[in-house]
Amino acid sequence: MLLDTPVCNFGWKAPDFTLSDPHGIPFTLSDHLGSKGLLVIFICNHCPYVKRIAHRLAADTRQLMKEGINVVAVMSNDYRDYPEDAPQKMVEFARKHDFPFLYLVDENQAVGKAFDAICTPDFFGFNARGELQYRGRLDNAKMGDDTDRTPELLNAMRMIAQTGNGPQQQHPSMGCSIKWHT
Template sequence: MLLDTPICDFGWIAPDFTLSDPHGIPFTLSEQLGCKGLLVIFLCNHCPYVQRIASRLAQDAHQLMGEGISVVAVMSNDYREYPEDAPDRMVAFARQHDFPFLYLVDEDQSVGKAFGAVCTPDFFGFNARGELQYRGRLDDACQGGEAERTPELLNAMRMIAETGRGPREQHPSMGCSIKWRT
């Protein structure tokens, strides 16, 4: 089911969490929150929207991380019902697309629910104080096109790193609904 993300709730404080990577190594949000902010991305492997943007996302994440902005991805889908999203497949997907960021498993889906994540991809850009400043899309490229794109997420995270505030005009991300357990 195609969904759009809600409007950014400026100033919302990110709840801390502890999630493990596919190898079982735990990480906390507070450890990832850097002095230039943090981008939390809700992803999964099987979503065609994620697949279409994966190379552009990796490119933008490499740039952000090179500029000192932290990036982490979370996979909240029920991978028992969607085995393409299982932890071993997350490793392969991240390698295939050259993801430079942590790709963490939200086993009990509590982090996705606490964040109010609705789709993949769903982007949450926080300033250094952990306040939400961006809940928009990756860019304005249509259906995976890369020519002449405006990298809205990249630009927003750079603004957040510099000023602590995100752009007031944001366009929602859209993608497949998160696959919640029933």
Template sequence: MLLDTPICDFGWQAPDFTLKDPDGKPFTLSEQLGEKGLLVAFICNHCPYVQRIAERLAADTQLLMEEGINVLAIMSNDYRSYPADAPDKMRAFARQQGFSFPYLVDEDQSVGKAFGAVCTPDFFGFNRSGELQYRGRLDDARMGEASERVPELLNAMRLIAATGQGPKEQIASMGCSIKWSI
């Protein structure tokens, strides 16, 4: 089911969390919140929307990390019901796509629920104070060719890093619903 994300709730404070990657290494939001901000992306392996943007996501996040902006990705789907999203598959997907950011398992789905994550992909851009400043798309898909795309997320995170504030105009992300456990 195709869903759109809500409009950015400017200033919302992300709750701290600790999640592990598929190899068991823990990552804590407060430790990842850097001087230039943090991007948190809710993604999964099997979503066609994520698969469609994975290469651009890898490239754009690599640029952001080189500029000192931290990035975390979280998989909140119920992977017992959707085995394509299981931790061992996450590891393979991240390697295949060239992700250089931590890709974390939200085992009990508590982080996805606390963030109000709706779909995959769902992007949350925070300033260095942990205040939400962006909730929108990776890019403006209406532009057609990848060479002509407007890099919404990249531009937003660069603005947040420079000023602490995100763009006032944002285009909601859209994708597959997060698969909540029953």
């Protein structure tokens, strides 16, 4: 089911959380909030929207990280019902797409719910004070059309790093619904 994310709730502060990577090593959100901000991305392995942008996501986040902006990804899907999203498959997916960022397991889905994550991908850009300044899409390309790609996420995160504020005009991300445990 294709869903769009809501508009950015400027200034919203994400609750701190600790999640583990697929190997069980814990990471805490507050430890990754850098002086130039933090990008939190909700993704999963089986979503065709995530698969479609995976190479661009890796390249754009690598560039942001070189510029001092921290990046973490969270997988909130119920992987018991969607085994392609299981932790071992996360390792394989991240390796295949050469992800430079942490890819964390939201085992009980509490982080996805706290963020009100809607779909995969869902992007949350925070400034150095931990205030939400971006909730939009990776770029303006339509599914299947990479000819005219404006890097909305890249530009927004650079603006946040420089000014502490995100762009006032943002386009919602769209993708597959997060698969909640029932």
